Amino acid sequence: MTGTVEHPSRASRECPFSSESASSPARDTCPAFDPAALAREFDPFQPPYQLDPAEALRWSRDQLPVFYAPRLGYWVVSRYEDIKAVFRDNILFSPRNVLEKITPATAEAVEVLKSYGYAMNRTMVNEDEPAHMERRRALMDHFIPANLEKHQEMVRRLTREKMDEFIDTGRVDLVDAMLYEVPLNVALHFLGVPEDEIAVLRKFSVAHSVNTWGRPTDEQQVAIAHDVGRFWKYAGEIIEKMKSEPEGTGWMHETIRKNATMPDVVTDSYVHSMMMAIIVAAHETTSLASANMFKTLLTHRDAWDDICADPSLVPNAVEECLRYAGSIVAWRRQTTAPTSLGGIDLPEGAKLLIVQASGNRDERHFEDGDTFDIYRDNAIDHLTFGYGSHQCMGKNIGRMEMRIFLEEMTRRLPHLRLAEQEFTYLPNTSFRGPDHLWVEWDPAQNPERKHPALAREHLHFPVGAPSRRDIARKIRVAEVRREADGIIGLTLEDAKGRPLPAWSPGAHVELCVGEYDRKYSLCGKPGASGYEVAILREDGGRGGSRHIHDTVREGTELRMRGPSNLFRLDEQAAHHVLIAGGIGITPILAMADRLKALGKNYAIHYCGRSRCSMAFLDRLAADHGERLTVYAGDEGRRADLPTIVAGLPDGGQIYCCGPDRMIAALEDLTADMPEGTLHFEHFTADSSALDPEKESAFEVELKDSGLSLKVAADQTLLDAIRAAGIDVASDCCEGLCGSCEVSVLAGDIDHRDKVLTRAERAENTRMMACCSRAKNGSRITLAL
Known part of the structure; x- marks a missing residue:
């Protein structure tokens, strides 16, 4: 059940359907594809999806984010917000079909399973309310971050023992040498299951995955059914052994004790089914995700080298790997009532394949989502762990293991590289990771040969999501210029001369200068190699802008977070009215540039105290002159906001960045207009610091x-x-x-x-x- 695939360059943006593929519609060029035809032909077991599910569904994200795939019998969901909406509502979108076989069992396979007494029941991943939350509450304690900290030492010990075995060999398959066995041993330790028969468990795990999410032939189904049946019996034997150890530690021991004290909540059938399911879930996804992580980082050498130089980047690098190449590709849901999703009507009982791998690349949520960027400050938003009440309970165990793997490998083998090889994957709809990952290095260059103590040094990363404060790339100020009275413009470039991530109108970055962290909208021309920001000196502010004005010079190195976009432009609106007050012109300028490039209808209204205090007037006049109206206070001109709003054409939208009073006035004027008419961004915030003496618990x-x-x-x-x-x-x-x-x-x-x-x-x-x-x-x- 192993298929061979090769990975093309993502930079090429090749059509997701090759002309040789059996699922390829007859089209000459990808942009001309008919989305309805692509939907009819979509087959997740064909090479495009198996090769790169996110790329295979690019056409869907762009044109038809929810579509019915007749070859699969499922509705496919590809955009971030739609996937998140499905996860958010586990009543309307039931998880009942999560473990349903994608390929129906043959009669012979069913008989084989019956011969083993196979009776797989609901587990936590496919159970409806209220049973799901009752059980989750009863069994959640072991997964709280504070209770997971004690497992870090064990994970590190196992990792080091495996590395010690191959550190001087110069070549190894990381999957066989470490990335399968360590997660399995960690899982068994956490569960309290005897740590034996690893080879048997690996065979059982593969069988369970293929049986549920794969497309085995009729002949293969029989062999797989035997393995699944044996797995079922094996799980039952473990349970009986654990029941004889009432004081045993581990999550499954706790589950068995809850079965005795809460039999209506933690039932006998649930214990057996969960034992079988979690042995797979607790290690397989971490093993695959870890293999994906090393493959991705060693393919993106700059990122690997940056982590070697700065291990504090490890936690966010793990999150970006989970976003960019997570092991959980897709999950399933079923509607319990007619509903609408992504503008598409769905009937009751509709089966959904929600493709997290596609949502994780959605540029509507992730700036430059196709680019791998370990400095991405919203990588944690990825959907690999799911979202909401069914979010993966073991997510922090997986994070912990991946962080330790990466920290140990980058410290002890910074010169590691991928070996020449063909990557193979187990064909299925929902899980992805290479079967093998060959790496090589020169043992003579191992740092610990000169510094033996290095092998036992390490950093400690608290269990849980990474801190955003640790995520910042190094940049250099390429140019400082005067944009207007009290306003300087900065051109920023990567400190190592690398390309900076692409960004969209409305995006901002956060500059870390001294003790100050301040956000500034990007306002450069499209396609420029560097980032441009404009900074108003605010002598009455909190000191950040003054510090930048006084200290930043050409050549100054800073740290930067982002870009992020929380003020996104709807390019499909019929008309755009762009309103800026003072330094609020920065995101508005970028929006105007984009709308002009698209040939859209738009108007710019720019307000300021005086022309000499208003940045970018010359560029605005040159590039958007016929669309621009300037209101300079010292010339006695004020924007007539009621008239501007009243003149908004049907389907038009207003985008405003400016002072609070301007935004408040526009809120009043648009109160009776359709939802989504007004979009705004404040450029200042009140102090958010808590004063405990004035607050209430x-x-x-x-x-x-x-x-x-x-x-x-x-x-x-x-x-x-x-x-x-x-x-x-x-x-x-x-x-x-x-x-x-x-x-x-x-x-x-x-x-x-x-x-x-x-x-x-x-x-x-x-x-x-x-x-x-x-x-x-x-x-x-x-x-x-």
């Missing part, structure tokens, strides 16, 4: 996770949620960006962000976890 119920937490007076809601092991994305932590938005089910919110409109605040269904709180210490309930 409050309680929060995380309904989907079955947890109740206390948020202290000196703690943000975001910090409390993360401490409980729940991943919530964040960026600015100032209430400006909207990254940490969570859904509110009950309770009154003290909104302190600058993201939500007045109407959205009044609805009381959303809040920003980084800054907003419960009113007066009351209790709130969140959909997390």
Whole structure:
């Protein structure tokens, strides 16, 4: 059941369907493809999807993000937001079909399974509510980050023992030598299962994967059924042995004890089924993800070398590897009622293949999503672990193992390289990782030969999601120029001369200068090699802009996060009105450049105190003169916002970046217009620091996770949620960006962000976890 594939250059952006492929529609060039024809011909077992599922579904992300694939019998979902919406609602989108065989079993295979007494029942991944959350709550304690810390020493010991065996050989298959066996031993240790018969378990694991997510022939089904049946019996034997050890440690021992004390929640059939499922789930995905990680990093040598030089990059590099080349390609759901997704009507009972690998490359969410970038500051947003109440319970175990693997290998074998080889993969819809990964190196260059102590040094990475504060690339200021009174422009380039990631209009970066971290919108011309930002000196601010004006010079090296885009331009709108106040012109300028390149209808309204204080006037006049209206206060000109809004054509949208009073006025004027008419971005934030003497502690119920937490007076809601092991994305932590938005089910919110409109605040269904709180210490309930 192994297929051979080769990986083309992603930079070539070749059509995802080769002319030789059996699933290739007859088209001369990829842009001319008919999406309906591509949908009809889509087959995940054909080479394009098996080779690179994200690339194979590029046409879908761009043209038809939800489509029915008759060859599979599933609706395929390819965009980030749609996939996240499916994960978010586990009632409407039931997980009941997650372990359903993609290829129906033959009668002979069914009889084989019956002969073993095979009776696989629901497990945590394919169980509906309320049973799912009752069991998850009962069995979650072992997976809390604080309770996982004690396993780090064991993971590192196992990793070092395996490395010691091959460190002086110069060539090894990393999968066979370390990346399969260590995750399996970690999984067995965590579960409390005897650590024996690894070869047998590997055979059983492959059989289970092919049986569930593969396309075996009729003949292969019989052989696989025998292996699955033996696996079922083996799991039962382990359970009986563990029941005789009432004081045993490990998650499965705890599950067996809960079976005795809570038999209605943790049933006998559940224990047996979960034993079989989790032996696979607890190690197979980590093994495959780790192999993908090393293959990806050794293919992107600059990233590998950067990690060798700065091991603090390891946690975010792992997240980017999980985003770019995660082991979990796709998952499944089934609708329980008619619904609409991505503008497509779905019937009740529709089966969905939600392709996380495609969503993880969606440039609507990830800037330059096809580029591998270990400095990506929202890599943690990846969907590889799922999202919501069914998010992978073991995600932090996998992260922990991958971080230790990477930290040990980059420290002890920085000169490692990929060997010449053909990569093969197990053909299936949902999991991906090379069967073998041959690497080589010159043992004479091993650093520990000169410095033996190096072999036992290491960094400690706290269990859980990485800290965004550790993610920053080194850049150099290529040019400093005056843009207007009190405004300087900077051109930024990579400190090592590498290309910087592509960005889209509305994107920003965060500059780390001295003790200051400040966000600035990108405003350079499309296609420019460097980034351009403009910075207003604010003597009454918090000191960041003054420090940059006073200290930054040509050649200065800085650190930078991003780019990120939280003020994204809808290029499909019928008309665009762009409104800028003062330094708010920076994202507006980039939007205007893009709209002009697209041949769209747009108008620019630019307000400022005086022309001499308004940046980019000459460029605006030259590039957008007929679209531009300037309002200089010292000339007695003020923008007539009511008239501008009243003149907005049907289907038009307004984009504004400026002071609070301008945005508030536009909120009033557009209050009765269709949702999505007004888009805005504040360029300043009020202080987000908590004053414990003025705050009240409050309680929060995380309904989907079955947890109740206390948020202290000196703690943000975001910090409390993360401490409980729940991943919530964040960026600015100032209430400006909207990254940490969570859904509110009950309770009154003290909104302190600058993201939500007045109407959205009044609805009381959303809040920003980084800054907003419960009113007066009351209790709130969140959909997390």
